[in-house]
Amino acid sequence: MSQSISPTALAPKTAPAxxxxxxxxxxxxxxxxxxxxxxxxxxxxxxxxxGVIQPMMWLxxxxxxxxxxxxxxxxxxxxxxQFLAPGVIVFTAFSGALNAxxxxxxDREFGFLNRLLVAPLASRYSIVxxxxxxxxxxxxxxxxxxxxxxAALGAGLPSLIGLGAIALIVLLIVLGVTALSLGLAxxxxxxxxxxxVIFVTNLPLxxxxxxxxxxxxxxxxxxxxxxxxxxxxxIEPIRYIYFNAQWSLTSxxxxxxxxxxxxxVMLAVLLAFDGVALLLIQPxxxxxxx
Amino acid sequence: xTAAVVIEHLQKRYGETPAVxxxxxxxxxxxxxxxxxxxxxxKTTTIRCLCTLAKPDSGRVEVCGISAIKQPKQVxxxxxxxxxxxxxDKVLTGRELLRLQAALYHIPRAIAQDRIQQLLxxxxxxxxxxxxxxTYSGGIRRRxxxxxxxxxxxxLLVLDEPTVGLDIESRFVVWEFLRQLKAAGTTxxxxxxxxxxxxxxxxxxxxxxxxxxxxxxxxxxxxxxxxGDRITLRLREFTPEEEAQKAQHSLNALPFVETVIVNPDxxxxxxxxxxxxxxxxxQIQETLTAIGLPIFSLAQSRPSLDDVYLAxxxxxxxxxxxxxxxxxDLKKEQKQAMKTA
Ligand SMILES: Nc1ncnc2c1ncn2[C@@H]1O[C@H](COP(=O)(O)OP(=O)(O)OP(=O)(O)O)[C@@H](O)[C@H]1O
Ligand SMILES: [Mg+2]
Numbered sequence: 001m002s003q004s005i006s007p008t009a010l011a012p013k014t015a016p017a018x019x020x021x022x023x024x025x026x027x028x029x030x031x032x033x034x035x036x037x038x039x040x041x042x043x044x045x046x047x048x049x050x051g052v053i054q055p056m057m058w059l060x061x062x063x064x065x066x067x068x069x070x071x072x073x074x075x076x077x078x079x080x081x082q083f084l085a086p087g088v089i090v091f092t093a094f095s096g097a098l099n100a101x102x103x104x105x106x107d108r109e110f111g112f113l114n115r116l117l118v119a120p121l122a123s124r125y126s127i128v129x130x131x132x133x134x135x136x137x138x139x140x141x142x143x144x145x146x147x148x149x150x151a152a153l154g155a156g157l158p159s160l161i162g163l164g165a166i167a168l169i170v171l172l173i174v175l176g177v178t179a180l181s182l183g184l185a186x187x188x189x190x191x192x193x194x195x196x197v198i199f200v201t202n203l204p205l206x207x208x209x210x211x212x213x214x215x216x217x218x219x220x221x222x223x224x225x226x227x228x229x230x231x232x233x234x235i236e237p238i239r240y241i242y243f244n245a246q247w248s249l250t251s252x253x254x255x256x257x258x259x260x261x262x263x264x265v266m267l268a269v270l271l272a273f274d275g276v277a278l279l280l281i282q283p284x285x286x287x288x289x290x
Numbered sequence: 291x292t293a294a295v296v297i298e299h300l301q302k303r304y305g306e307t308p309a310v311x312x313x314x315x316x317x318x319x320x321x322x323x324x325x326x327x328x329x330x331x332x333k334t335t336t337i338r339c340l341c342t343l344a345k346p347d348s349g350r351v352e353v354c355g356i357s358a359i360k361q362p363k364q365v366x367x368x369x370x371x372x373x374x375x376x377x378x379d380k381v382l383t384g385r386e387l388l389r390l391q392a393a394l395y396h397i398p399r400a401i402a403q404d405r406i407q408q409l410l411x412x413x414x415x416x417x418x419x420x421x422x423x424x425t426y427s428g429g430i431r432r433r434x435x436x437x438x439x440x441x442x443x444x445x446l447l448v449l450d451e452p453t454v455g456l457d458i459e460s461r462f463v464v465w466e467f468l469r470q471l472k473a474a475g476t477t478x479x480x481x482x483x484x485x486x487x488x489x490x491x492x493x494x495x496x497x498x499x500x501x502x503x504x505x506x507x508x509x510x511x512x513x514x515x516x517x518g519d520r521i522t523l524r525l526r527e528f529t530p531e532e533e534a535q536k537a538q539h540s541l542n543a544l545p546f547v548e549t550v551i552v553n554p555d556x557x558x559x560x561x562x563x564x565x566x567x568x569x570x571x572x573q574i575q576e577t578l579t580a581i582g583l584p585i586f587s588l589a590q591s592r593p594s595l596d597d598v599y600l601a602x603x604x605x606x607x608x609x610x611x612x613x614x615x616x617x618x619d620l621k622k623e624q625k626q627a628m629k630t631a
Contacts, residue, residue, distance in 0.1 A: 010412065010440070010470060010471050010473075010474035010476060011443065011474040011475050011476065012443050012444060012445045012446075012474075012475055012476045012477075013442075013443040013444075013445070020396050024396075025396045028393050028396055029393055029394055029396070031393070032389070032390050032393030032394065033390070035390070036379065036382065036386075036390055039381065039382060039386060040379075040381050040382075043381050044381065107377075110375075110377045111373055111375045111377035112377040112378075112379060114343060114371075114373055114377065115373075115377060115391065115394070115438070116394060117342075117343060118341050118342065118343060118366060118369075118371045119366060119391070119394035119395055120363045120364075120366035120367040120394075120395065120396070121394065122396075
């Protein structure tokens with residue numbers, strides 16, 4: 001122990017520091033929490049490596065599955081690789097977001113979360129925000145790789161505005177799913193249970209969406225399920241962008257069992273999904289004390 | 291000025307377990323206050339309620355006059371919390387962890403930089419600051435955790451079993467540091483199940499057992515309350531029971547002797563409580579010689595906090611720990627803790 005400690009280093013503050021204002025505080029804590037996640041990523045990059053390799057396998061293996069399917073099965077001048085790319089983009093982002101709760105769960109189990117909860121956070125949504133920023137960054141990296149690889153496999157490349165719209169859609173689906181996953185991380189008893197939930201939601205949501213096959217291929221009941229699945233609301237607009245050089249908010253994107261939905265409606269549904277997810281998890285974040 | 295901590299009639303159950311039944315105590319500003327109790331007494335639960343990590347079922351919990359229940363954020367800003375289990379992110383370096391902590395308390399970057407450096411120096415951590423916390427030894431982990439709890443210069447530092455699992459040397463380092471902290475004006479509340487720790491550090495303490503406060507005061511007040519000096523007497527290394535009882539009978543008749551009990555767990559040794567300041571030893575020797583009994587060993591001491599605990603509960607702290615260890619289901623508790631956490 002050092003003998004020459006300046007007493008001020010140990011003395012309590014004479015008055016508590018003035019509060020900075022909620023927004024400044026929220027920004028500061030969110031950035032710090034985000035930075036932690038990126039330091040972890042940098043020092044343990046295997047999640048990202050696996051997260052890039054996996055969609056490549058999807059593209060190559062699934063793409064090959066339907067190579068000899070009759071021409072124009074998926075649309076005029078559309079080959080399956082082109083059809084598949086939007087599905088893989090969304091599914092990859094979705095899987096990443098679904099796992100967002102795991103680090104928080106481990107923080108809870110190791111007691112690190114107490115460090116956050118005992119601090120005067122402006123809002124516990126900063127934990128959500130940090131995870132979302134982190135997951136969305138990963139998802140963007142993965143999306144870029146998938147778009148590039150699909151282009152190389154002959155799926156073509158959307159325009160710049162199209163790419164912007166794809167980014168927005170990926171953001172919307174990631175935000176809602178990340179929020180739900182974090183909510184589960186606060187609500188479930190432990191990581192075993194969280195992994196179980198991730199396990200049973202992941203693939204069924206994939207198959208009950210239009211990621212791998214169009215609505216028109218499905219049994220009527222599955223059409224209904226797929227048309228209610230948030231993933232479909234992300235996949236179909238991206239697919240529309242891939243297939244149509246010209247698109248707008250009023251473009252008819254999906255023929256749901258109850259009628260046609262246009263691009264704008266699809267985005268609105270995704271937004272509503274995010275809103276509901278964020279509201280749903282609020283009581284879980286508040287648990288213990290507000 | 292309001293007290294640093296006021297807890298009144300705190301109650302907290304976990305399902306069927308009444309973790310805290312009725313705990314009241316207050317901590318004055320600038321003192322070191324100890325919460326002493328065996329495993330499972332309710333120390334951590336009390337601390338968690340104080341630090342806004344658990345919601346009390348009933349009772350009043352205040353830090354510097356602010357209710358932890360109604361204004362948790364204001365309370366969080368005023369207290370530093372060092373948990374029973376040190377949880378560091380093993381991928382981060384010590385300095386990175388402290389930077390994160392500083393941001394969680396909204397300390398401006400430039401100020402944080404200085405504070406971190408000061409605390410690293412004060413806690414002799416400069417050599418370790420840029421290594422990953424996963425490589426730290428137990429003592430260093432504790433010290434980094436202490437630094438983290440102090441970054442925002444809290445009025446009150448709360449430490450849950452700050453030296454459990456540490457070697458003697460590291461323990462002394464922590465003690466010395468807490469004394470310096472007190473000298474600088476910070477109020478310290480710590481829990482412990484080490485008698486010596488509370489005795490050595492605390493200005494005042496509360497002994498808790500089974501979720502209730504069973505004694506509160508300064509260490510010497512409490513010791514005075516349990517009365518006179520303790521004498522341990524062994525007639526032989528292993529004394530036959532009749533002999534011990536015979537001695538008990540005769541010693542009981544002496545005017546300065548308050549109680550005599552035979553302790554069968556320790557070879558029928560005799561434990562006496564005698565009036566403080568009485569010249570007991572020679573008279574005991576005389577009495578025993580007169581009835582023809584030998585003396586193997588004879589020692590007099592001031593009562594310890596363990597005697598305080600013994601007087602209040604009828605068992606020693608050590609026995610209570612052993613009993614708790616055999617009945618607690620740690621796995622189940624962890625599960626429970628996760629549910630309620
Ligand atoms: N989250 C929980 N769920 C269920 N029971 C709990 C929980 N936390 C504590 N308990 C129970 O409440 C009682 C008090 O526990 P607490 O952890 O407060 O004791 P403690 O004095 O801190 O003990 P130790 O010295 O072992 O840390 C114990 O019987 C314990 O089993
Ligand atoms: Mg404890």
